[in-house]
Amino acid sequence: MNTTLPPVIPPAQPPVIVNRPRKGIKARYVVLIIAVLLVGLTARAVAGYFFLGSQATALRKTVIARAGGQYEKRFALHLGWLTTGLVRYGTRLVDLPPEPRAALDTLHKVEVGVYRLAERQSPSQAAQILADTDKTMTKRGWDRIVGVLHEDNTVAIYAPHKGLSRSSIECAVMVLHDRDLVIASGSGNPLPLIELASKKFEEHHSRSAFEWKD
Amino acid sequence: MIAVLGAAILAVGPVLSLKAENTPSGQVDFGKFVPPSSGAEFVEVNLTTSLISLASQLVEKEDAEVGRLLKTLTQVRVTAIGIDDDNRADLKKRAQKVREELDSKGWERIVTAQKDDQSVGVFLKSRNKDTVEGIVVLATEGNKRAIFVNIVGDIKPEQIAKLGEKLHIDPLKKVGEAAELEK
Numbered sequence: 001m002n003t004t005l006p007p008v009i010p011p012a013q014p015p016v017i018v019n020r021p022r023k024g025i026k027a028r029y030v031v032l033i034i035a036v037l038l039v040g041l042t043a044r045a046v047a048g049y050f051f052l053g054s055q056a057t058a059l060r061k062t063v064i065a066r067a068g069g070q071y072e073k074r075f076a077l078h079l080g081w082l083t084t085g086l087v088r089y090g091t092r093l094v095d096l097p098p099e100p101r102a103a104l105d106t107l108h109k110v111e112v113g114v115y116r117l118a119e120r121q122s123p124s125q126a127a128q129i130l131a132d133t134d135k136t137m138t139k140r141g142w143d144r145i146v147g148v149l150h151e152d153n154t155v156a157i158y159a160p161h162k163g164l165s166r167s168s169i170e171c172a173v174m175v176l177h178d179r180d181l182v183i184a185s186g187s188g189n190p191l192p193l194i195e196l197a198s199k200k201f202e203e204h205h206s207r208s209a210f211e212w213k214d
Numbered sequence: 215m216i217a218v219l220g221a222a223i224l225a226v227g228p229v230l231s232l233k234a235e236n237t238p239s240g241q242v243d244f245g246k247f248v249p250p251s252s253g254a255e256f257v258e259v260n261l262t263t264s265l266i267s268l269a270s271q272l273v274e275k276e277d278a279e280v281g282r283l284l285k286t287l288t289q290v291r292v293t294a295i296g297i298d299d300d301n302r303a304d305l306k307k308r309a310q311k312v313r314e315e316l317d318s319k320g321w322e323r324i325v326t327a328q329k330d331d332q333s334v335g336v337f338l339k340s341r342n343k344d345t346v347e348g349i350v351v352l353a354t355e356g357n358k359r360a361i362f363v364n365i366v367g368d369i370k371p372e373q374i375a376k377l378g379e380k381l382h383i384d385p386l387k388k389v390g391e392a393a394e395l396e397k
Binding site: 122123124126127130131143144145146147148149150151152159161162164165169190191 | 248249251252253255256258259260261262264265268272
């Protein structure tokens with residue numbers, strides 16, 4: 001007996017539904033993330049114009065702490081390399097006098113903060129402020145290159161111990177006059193400003209600081 | 215424990231001695247000056263090697279001689295401090311201590327001048343007859359202010375007048391000029 005079995009037909013499988021991500025949705029998320037990032041970065045960049053960098057902040061905190069902690073912020077501005085670069089590039093089209101041109105060419109990063117202290121600092125307090133800022137900046141690898149205390153004025157200029165070169169210099173300045181505190185720091189190429197300053201210095205310099213009085 | 219301490223001392227010892235050896239013999243430690251509490255003048259300038267080197271590169275083009283002169287310097291420290299009742303005794307004592315230290319360390323006192331209420335002392339530390347390693351100027355203007363200057367480097371004696379001229383230190387300028395005349 002030769003019998004042929006009918007072919008076995010497998011039961012119909014239910015269709016498998018594969019959830020493939022739709023390209024449209026993915027792109028939408030990507031766009032959304034980019035938009036959020038852009039908004040965040042823009043907000044951070046705009047806010048950055050009004051906050052000082054680390055060296056200037058350290059200086060400010062040290063002075064404020066010694067001065068009793070009470071102060072009023074008057075003004076703070078931070079211009080980074082991108083902004084100063086744009087300004088430099090933009091002003092090439094304008095015919096500027098040598099002084100502002102030299103200043104613009106020199107500055108690659110600048111930040112300035114102006115504050116009003118609650119109380120006027122006595123000379124001994126000012127001396128203590130200078131000692132404190134010295135300590136703070138020394139820890140950060142910066143040396144005080146100039147220190148002046150006279151009447152109600154205190155000035156300190158700091159520069160990093162290492163990393164200075166002909167085309168790159170960095171410094172931080174603290175000026176305290178009466179109750180007004182100015183903190184500034186900047187970096188850039190000093191050549192244009194020094195050339196201008198040396199010309200002016202030669203013009204105006206008349207008397208030696210160590211002149212022997214006859 | 216003793217072994218650890220011993221190892222630590224052995225490790226730190228050479229570093230400390232190296233530090234002492236690295237201090238140039240022309241460098242003088244005047245100590246830390248405290249600004250007068252009366253609000254009298256206090257000016258301190260401390261230029262280290264990196265800044266002086268930068269300055270030398272900057273002026274080199276305009277004045278090669280000054281550029282070369284600056285290259286020979288490693289440190290310039292100037293302190294001008296107003297004298298008041300609180301610091302008068304300390305400053306006098308400190309200046310005296312510096313003078314004694316310089317005398318004991320073989321510094322040559324080349325100028326001692328006293329006129330009215332002003333006094334100036336200039337000291338040189340020479341390596342040999344052609345090289346000055348350090349210059350110290352101590353000056354007082356009566357009861358007004360005291361000035362402490364220390365210049366460190368490898369300075370040629372004939373450069374001293376120029377140095378005084380460029381750093382605006384008149385006593386040095388006069389010393390240099392006198393030295394030139396002696397030649």
